[in-house]
Amino acid sequence: MWIDALTLQLGYNATLVALGAMFLGIAAGVTGTFLFLRKRALVSDAISHATLPGVGLAFMVMVAFGGDGRSLLGLLFGSALSAGFGLLCIGWLTQRTRLAEDAAIGAVLSVFFGFGIVLLTIIQTMSAGRQAGLEGFLLGSTAGMLWNDALIIAVGGALTLGLVLALRRPMTLVAFDPEFAGASGLNVARIDLAIMGLAMAVTVVGLKIVGLILIVAMLIIPPVTARFWTDRTDRVTLLSGCVGGVSAYVGAGLSAIAPALPTGPIIVLVSFALFVFSILFAPSRGVLAAVLRHLRFQRRVHMRQGLLALAQGQPIYESFTLRLLRRAGLVEADGVATDTGRARAAKALLDEKRWALVRADHALEGAAALYDGLRALETVLTEDQISEIDRKIGGPQGVSA
């Protein structure tokens, strides 16, 4: 059954929704990346909440002019206007008053949303205009989506994506180093505005599918997920688009086979599942990789300390160290060193002695900075340098009886 959903076998409407959602997901993932890199992820929260009064007002205006009030294009236009006004308010509050950006975001989102709800309660009492379905903008609904609606969403998503691709270089520069970007002649404020404007476009386009509360998730979760897998911006952007697209496509498919599963939340939860997978299993930045790295480090420290103890003839009491040495075949069960053990221990001690000289020598300061008690000297200095150091240590000296 779910195979059918994912391979577009569920009929015309479900296919339409799945493809529209996928376009939106890709656009949201790509746009969200710049918001995330600019450390402004939560601005999208304010944008999305600020669309509600626009939806309400647009509905009222359309009804007042004798329309049906539910034309998607009209509602989206209204929501874009009020979201834009919300963005202006945030900018004005942060630039003209002492309030921090997070306070401005919170104030705008709560006040606009509150006012939107006031408008919705007024609309509920209106007799004209068939208001049923407006609630869909809160949590998203795809049930009654028409070809025209899907077209608007897909085209809107594609247009946004195109704009992001066109503006990606200046936006990347501003996201990483606004001062450098400003110094090299870019208008940082205008590019910031472009990032916000694109986020706003994605939000407005996505309202119908995921709803205004959850569209935030589509702008935030994919970039955070993608960030775990790579350090390069272009790849983060690309991956983020993929994560967004896959989540939206799979989510829309799942909700098509089980009508009790609302589309918006499912899409968000699919992308959250991808996020959890990434934070756990991503190479180098993931939790599992970090744990393995730590364990490996711990083993090396224990091994080294154990070898130094062997070389100096000290008994080893630490059970983890003993176990490690035994497993490597360096000591016998009773803690006595084997031949290889003795050789490795002597090598470790020699290394330590050489390092001591390197660290005392000002000429080798650069190499000395690399000392961490684990690194073999051969990986840092050339053979000539090492034999120079060995000359300073001198040959074996007789021990007086």
Add this chain to the structure above:
Amino acid sequence: MSGEEFVPLSLTPLLIGVFAAIACALPGNFLLLRRQALIGDAISHVVLPGIVVAFLLTGVVAAWPMMLGAAGASLLAVGMIEAIRRLGKIEPGAAMGVTFTSMFAGGVLLLEQTDTSSVHLDVEHALYGNLESLIWLDATGWGSLMDPVALAGLPEELIRIVLTLFAVLLFIALMWRPLKISTFDQGFAQAVGVPTGLVGLALVIVAAVAAVAAFDAVGSIIVIAMFICPPAAARLMTNRLEIQIAWSVVFAVLSASLGYVLAGYGPLWLGLDHAVSAAGMIATISGLVLAACAIAAPCRARSGAPAT
């Protein structure tokens, strides 16, 4: 309007609104100064799954299990934000965004999956609250305030929010010095031995308790608005913490009472015959107060910059 009408129908919702606003605005002052203003937003989103899970476990719509569920969910969310921030080295805003959107989506999904149509538990209710319906049926007029029989019929939301307000006040009074020091100068606070991490966590927990109690009565819109708007407006009025807190209480009371009255009677004055959402109107008024302060308050400019 006569007491026979006002006391049973409007007095208790008005009081609940005002107390909820104050209970949220007080911790909001510290959150605002610590640049954690959006914690209120996050908490008010994540209490939804907590409430739904509590309902699924107990099968009844009762206040205490739901408040426990909501409090548990807020703690889980705070833990998750912290874990994502540290384990994934993700900036706090994005970590918060990931957490609260996902938990809210989970809550909505659970809500739609379970048959809650028979009980008063739905997403709209969670957002708007039901302030208007918290009426005091046993009251007959102002005299009922002295009548123990009628007082026994007070909505329990009122009692809960009063208790919560007391708890918030008590917390701020007891923790005043450590809170103040660690808010303004974390390094100094640590140097003189204040456990700043613990103080910060306690503040978030108190904020969560206030949010949950208010959420139960008035919905999440008021919670988010009251955490941010009155303290932000107060911040523009003064440079002193004590005075800022006093202003924030004034603004909270003003928004709640004016918003409630306008929602109930404003449409009637305009000739419409239905009231509008009180929660939405209270949030709107608090925004207008903030806008007024941002335009004209004495300390609105950044320090150092002249007020133009």
